[in-house]
Every structure is written in C-alpha cells, then in structure tokens.
C-alpha cells in the first residue's frame with residue numbers, strides 16, 4: 139500500500155470515528171497549559187506520556203529553566219533505518235490559566251469545537267495520535283524512523299526547546315509540523331522570520347517649566363526613532379516593522395529622561411532579515427546628547443520555500459487528491475518551530491493540524507469534521523518514502 143492508497147482507505151475508515159477524536163480534543167483542551175505555568179504544563183506532559191508512551195520510547199527532557207515545562211521526545215520505529223523524519227508539536231498555549239472557565243470546551247451542532255488552544259495546537263496532537271494508531275492498526279510503520287517532539291514553550295519563542303529541536307532535526311529527511319493550517323486546511327510552505335527589538339533611549343531630565351532647555355527629551359527622541367523604524371517597512375517584499383509598545387517619561391512637568399520602544403519585525407527572506415537587523419542596529423540619535431541602546435534580534439529565521447519543500451507539498455497534494463480533497467499551500471506572517479527546521483535545510487511541511495480558525499483569538503475553533511481527512515493525510519505521508 140502506498141501513501142495515496144492508505145490516505146483514501148483511512149479516510150473512509152475514520153469518518154465514523156470522529157467522535158473519538160473530538161473526545162480526545164476535549165480532554166486535552168480541558169488540561170490548560172499556558173507557556174508560563176510550570177505545574178499546569180507538567181500535568182499536560184504527564185497526560186501526553188500516558189497517551190503516547192505505548193507507541194515507542196518516550197524521553198522526558200527537563201528544560202534548563204524551571205519556570206518552563208518539560209519537553210518530550212517519542213521515537214517510533216520505521217520500516218527501514220534510513221534517514222529519520224521529525225514531527226513537531228508544542229503543547230503550550232497563549233491562554234492564561236482560568237480561560238477555560240470563560241471559554242469551556244464545547245462542540246456545536248455543526249461540529250465546531252471551541253476552547254483555549256484547541257486550534258493552536260492541541261488539535262494537531264489529536265491528528266498525530268490517531269495517525270500513529272491508524273498505522274499500527276494496519277500493521278504499518280512509518281517509512282522512516284520518526285522522532286516526535288512535544289515542546290512546552292513555542293508560544294514564547296521556544297527559548298528552552300530550540301536547541302533540542304535543532305538537535306533532533308539534524309540530518310532529518312523531512313519535518314512535519316502539526317500546527318494549525320491556513321483557512322480551508324491550506325498547508326504552510328513558507329513562513330516569515332520573526333524578530334523582536336527593544337530600543338532604549340536615554341535623555342536628561344529637567345523641569346518642564348523652569349529650565350526645559352537643560353533637558354534632553356527621551357520622548358522627543360522616541361518620536362524620531364518610531365518614524366525611522368516604521369520607514370523600514372516594505373510591504374512589497376513582505377517586510378514589516380511594527381513599534382507595538384512604547385513607554386517613556388515620568389510626569390507631564392518633567393522632561394523625560396528615559397523612553398523605550400518594543401519592535402516586532404517580520405521578513406520573508408534572509409536577505410531582508412540582514413537588511414533590517416543592520417538598519418535597526420545602526421539607528422542613530424537625532425537629538426544632541428540623546429543615547430540609544432538596542433537589544434534583540436531575529437528570533438526565528440524565515441521559512442523559505444525550497445524546491446524540496448515544493449516536492450513534499452506535491453506529495454501531500456497527490457495523497458489528498460486520492461481521498462477527494464483538493465489541498466493547497468500558502469504562506470503566513472506567523473512563525474513556528476518549522477522555521478528552525480526549514481532554516482537548517484530540512485524540507486518542512488507545516489500546518490498539518492485540523493481545519494479551523496482563530497489561533498490566539500477569542501474565536502479560536504476547530505472544524506472537527508476535518509479530523510478524519512487530516513489524520514488520513516498525515517498517516518499517508520508517514521508511510522511514503
């Protein structure tokens with residue numbers, strides 16, 4: 139059986155089992171797991187260990203920072219001991235503890251499921267679980283040895299998991315990312331790189347009424363810097379620079395001695411990343427006597443669509459067509475851990491989670507009727523060489 143045949147077979151087989159997938163999603167959503175709550179993350183990790191432990195050896199990797207959760211790595215045997223594949227899941231969410239009371243897990247008559255983290259990306263964990271079980275039920279193994287990561291800090295930029303992800307993906311033939319897809323189930327074959335900068339400005343305080351000329355206004359300098367930063371935007375090539383947060387000054391009657399700007403940048407290519415980083419680091423004060431200190435940098439490199447990634451998508455498209463689904467690919471300004479694997483040269487297919495919408499937003503939801511076809515799609519990809 140090849141991937142396309144398995145995909146078509148599984149879709150038919152799994153359609154009547156959708157409720158099992160909904161139930162698992164409900165269970166996972168009901169264990170809250172905000173990135174910054176270690177005890178909650180630990181509860182979730184233990185549930186994952188119980189769920190996936192029977193599918194292969196499962197390692198627990200404690201993070202270097204005790205405020206974060208553990209990462210888990212599952213190894214599933216392949217048909218041949220060739221170059222391995224990786225699958226990436228994160229189990230943290232952007233939703234703070236207690237959100238569940240406000241937005242409890244629910245499924246409406248149309249099969250739309252709601253609840254914190256259902257789409258980003260607990261639904262993806264459900265897809266992976268059922269795909270691995272479906273292979274097992276059919277006496278099949280992934281074509282390649284598969285290393286699955288469940289990480290706990292993706293939503294805060296993967297500070298303690300990045301090295302583990304890169305170590306695990308080193309030498310891999312392919313990376314599957316169980317993140318949420320674009321609308322309609324569209325897979326992600328390109329993602330922008332993301333970065334954060336903090337621009338701190340030091341001026342000099344003075345009485346605003348008595349001798350303002352003796353001061354150096356940090357807020358005045360900030361205004362110049364905000365305009366200079368926003369001038370770096372180049373939407374035509376996908377580069378965005380956003381000063382999202384500013385702080386400065388102490389009182390209206392004091393010339394501000396300090397101010398700062400928090401900057402988010404997004405780029406489609408490494409070349410643009412280099413241009414923007416150099417421009418931000420090269421910012422110069424406008425007012426005599428003002429000083430700038432600039433911290434930060436690129437956090438996730440851009441996921442640039444390579445020829446190998448195009449071929450990987452094509453394989454997914456063919457398998458989906460075999461079950462009567464028209465699969466598309468697209469790009470997004472949001473980053474994921476797939477940015478790391480793609481930047482290492484590992485062909486990466488991202489957005490393999492269930493359909494839905496509203497990651498990080500109040501209307502976050504999963505279209506649970508998509509579960510069987512998303513499980514079938516992943517299972518088919520896993521058995522293709």
Ligand SMILES: [Zn+2]
Pocket residue numbers: 228258259292317318474
């Ligand atoms: Zn995510």
